Amino acid sequence: MSAEDGLKKVISHAKEYGFVFPSSEIYDGLSAAYDYGQLGSELKNNLKQYWWTAMVRMNDNIVGIDAAIFMHPTTWKASGHVDAFNDPLIDNKNSKKRYRADVLIEEFIGKIESKINKDVAKGKKRFGDDFNEEEFRSTNPNVLRRQQKIDGINAKFKAAMDADDLAAVKALIEELEIACPISGSKNWTDVRQFNLMFKTELGAVSGDSGVVYLRPETAQGIFVNYLNVQKSGRMKLPFGIAQIGKAFRNEIIARQFIFRMREFEQMEMQFFVKPGTQEEWYNHWKEARKSWHASLGMGDENYRFHDHIKLAHYADAACDIEFNFPMGFKELEGIHSRTDFDLKSHEEHSGKKLRFFDPESKESFIPYVVETSIGLDRLFLAVLSNAYTEETLDSGATRTVLSIPPAIAPIKAAVLPLIKKDGLPEKAKEILDLLRINHNVQYDEKDAIGRRYRRQDAIGTPLCITVDHDSLNDNAVTVRERDGMTQERVAIADLASYVDSKVGMHTLFNK
RNA sequence: GCGGAUAUGGUGAAGUGGUUAUCACCUGAGGUUUCCAACCUCAUGUCGUGGGUUCGAUUCCCGCUAUCCGCACCA
Numbered sequence: 001m002s003a004e005d006g007l008k009k010v011i012s013h014a015k016e017y018g019f020v021f022p023s024s025e026i027y028d029g030l031s032a033a034y035d036y037g038q039l040g041s042e043l044k045n046n047l048k049q050y051w052w053t054a055m056v057r058m059n060d061n062i063v064g065i066d067a068a069i070f071m072h073p074t075t076w077k078a079s080g081h082v083d084a085f086n087d088p089l090i091d092n093k094n095s096k097k098r099y100r101a102d103v104l105i106e107e108f109i110g111k112i113e114s115k116i117n118k119d120v121a122k123g124k125k126r127f128g129d130d131f132n133e134e135e136f137r138s139t140n141p142n143v144l145r146r147q148q149k150i151d152g153i154n155a156k157f158k159a160a161m162d163a164d165d166l167a168a169v170k171a172l173i174e175e176l177e178i179a180c181p182i183s184g185s186k187n188w189t190d191v192r193q194f195n196l197m198f199k200t201e202l203g204a205v206s207g208d209s210g211v212v213y214l215r216p217e218t219a220q221g222i223f224v225n226y227l228n229v230q231k232s233g234r235m236k237l238p239f240g241i242a243q244i245g246k247a248f249r250n251e252i253i254a255r256q257f258i259f260r261m262r263e264f265e266q267m268e269m270q271f272f273v274k275p276g277t278q279e280e281w282y283n284h285w286k287e288a289r290k291s292w293h294a295s296l297g298m299g300d301e302n303y304r305f306h307d308h309i310k311l312a313h314y315a316d317a318a319c320d321i322e323f324n325f326p327m328g329f330k331e332l333e334g335i336h337s338r339t340d341f342d343l344k345s346h347e348e349h350s351g352k353k354l355r356f357f358d359p360e361s362k363e364s365f366i367p368y369v370v371e372t373s374i375g376l377d378r379l380f381l382a383v384l385s386n387a388y389t390e391e392t393l394d395s396g397a398t399r400t401v402l403s404i405p406p407a408i409a410p411i412k413a414a415v416l417p418l419i420k421k422d423g424l425p426e427k428a429k430e431i432l433d434l435l436r437i438n439h440n441v442q443y444d445e446k447d448a449i450g451r452r453y454r455r456q457d458a459i460g461t462p463l464c465i466t467v468d469h470d471s472l473n474d475n476a477v478t479v480r481e482r483d484g485m486t487q488e489r490v491a492i493a494d495l496a497s498y499v500d501s502k503v504g505m506h507t508l509f510n511k
Numbered sequence: 512g513c514g515g516a517u518a519u520g521g522u523g524a525a526g527u528g529g530u531u532a533u534c535a536c537c538u539g540a541g542g543u544u545u546c547c548a549a550c551c552u553c554a555u556g557u558c559g560u561g562g563g564u565u566c567g568a569u570u571c572c573c574g575c576u577a578u579c580c581g582c583a584c585c586a
Contacts, residue, residue: 007579313586
């Protein structure tokens with residue numbers, strides 16, 4: 001199966017069986033937005049539960065929170081998001097290069113300024129010690145003409161930016177005949193404002209004072225609650241705060257199914273440590289996260305670990321865990337040593353002390369942070385695309401099966417009466433009630449048994465429990481396993497614990 | 512965002528400037544049934560959207576929307 005076909009098939013399959021639908025499809029969809037269907041939401045919930053269990057429940061010193069998506073606007077000044085992503089951008093159609101419009105204009109001004117400086121240098125050379133630079137600048141006609149031009153450009157640019165008039169910015173670039181340094185052409189696209197963050201308004205009445213952003217990362221919800229959690233939970237360093245939640249980024253281009261969406265869900269954990277120990281903890285979490293992924297059994301060869309050479313402004317070490325998606329190896333999870341950048345910045349902006357007092361050394365300091373951040377939607381896509389298999393059986397027949405790790409499969413078991421009479425459906429429904437307390441199970445009596453097996457294969461159900469005529473006498477059923485299609489006779493009395501031993505979440509922790 | 516391509520039932524495909532648009536799988540109802548997509552009967556459901564050309568457009572042209580591929584973007 002080629003890579004392209006692979007993703008296409010996964011997308012079709014996901015839609016056909018109720019995992020993922022294009023968002024608001026009856027209105028032609030919305031670009032790069034997708035909805036999780038009846039099976040998709042089950043799978044997604046299971047992934048969340050496995051992550052939360054592994055991070056929060058299995059670690060004494062990690063607790064979870066659920067912070068609001070709306071946050072005080074100053075949060076994003078402190079995090080650097082406001083300044084870093086608020087630029088007017090323009091593309092050159094020939095070279096395909098993207099520039100900041102303000103930078104292009106500034107560079108143009110810079111060229112004029114360098115001409116002025118050349119004139120000044122010439123004057124200096126000519127007049128020697130008698131040269132009065134100030135006088136020269138205020139009287140030389142060439143310099144004055146150039147300075148006037150600069151002032152004119154600046155005034156126009158400022159007026160355009162203040163009025164949010166991006167068309168005027170483009171007009172200015174065209175008027176100045178600014179050319180692309182690479183292609184040399186003046187063939188520009190329109191100027192567009194690039195805002196990473198979605199803006200919305202708090203309060204029913206619109207106005208500047210009520211502008212808030214949809215969070216572009218969940219991490220800041222953790223940082224602003226650092227002190228609350230530390231105090232109320234009596235937490236001692238090192239400790240972690242975990243969170244699962246939606247985040248929003250106005251990506252210029254979002255693509256590749258659910259891999260890059262403008263609305264997505266993150267599972268993040270920020271681990272607060274004593275300064276100087278961050279490297280040790282960074283390595284600890286790198287290993288811990290690797291083995292978490294390995295426990296899902298999706299094949300070690302499908303993972304790659306990529307250390308960042310070039311680091312973001314806040315980090316002193318970073319690595320990606322990449323997965324072999326149908327479109328190639330792509331980032332699935334990031335582990336970053338974020339230093340004290342975030343807490344320090346919040347301390348400055350809020351004026352609140354965000355420190356930890358160490359009773360042993362009797363000193364107080366801003367903790368360092370090691371972050372683990374995984375994209376839930378990407379994890380979902382990893383599981384789904386890895387699970388999708390088309391196989392040809394010995395009989396020559398084909399089947400499509402989702403080999404989802406059993407513990408996170410949307411439906412854990414199907415209960416099937418071999419035929420829908422002779423009291424078999426009644427017996428099957430008794431078994432269904434027995435199992436449904438602990439697991440998501442499904443009943444199906446329509447069509448031949450083989451067809452029902454295939455139907456369950458297609459949605460990744462690990463176990464099929466078949467009730468036959470013997471079951472009425474011997475109180476046992478046939479359990480058929482998804483991947484190997486092997487069968488086993490199990491007493492109904494043992495069934496609940498049997499099923500749990502095969503598909504319970506705990507099975508992932510024994511690996 | 513640029514360039515290229517595509518858009519026909521739930522899925523995958525065929526087809527046409529002119530009567531009621533075709534097929535497979537899926538789905539639903541009934542029958543049959545004795546462990547891997549069996550069979551029979553019946554049924555539901557499709558030309559993305561808005562314009563234009565035309566006597567007539569699902570088909571040709573343009574815009575929009577969405578998707579795919581490449582490039583670019585992704586602290």
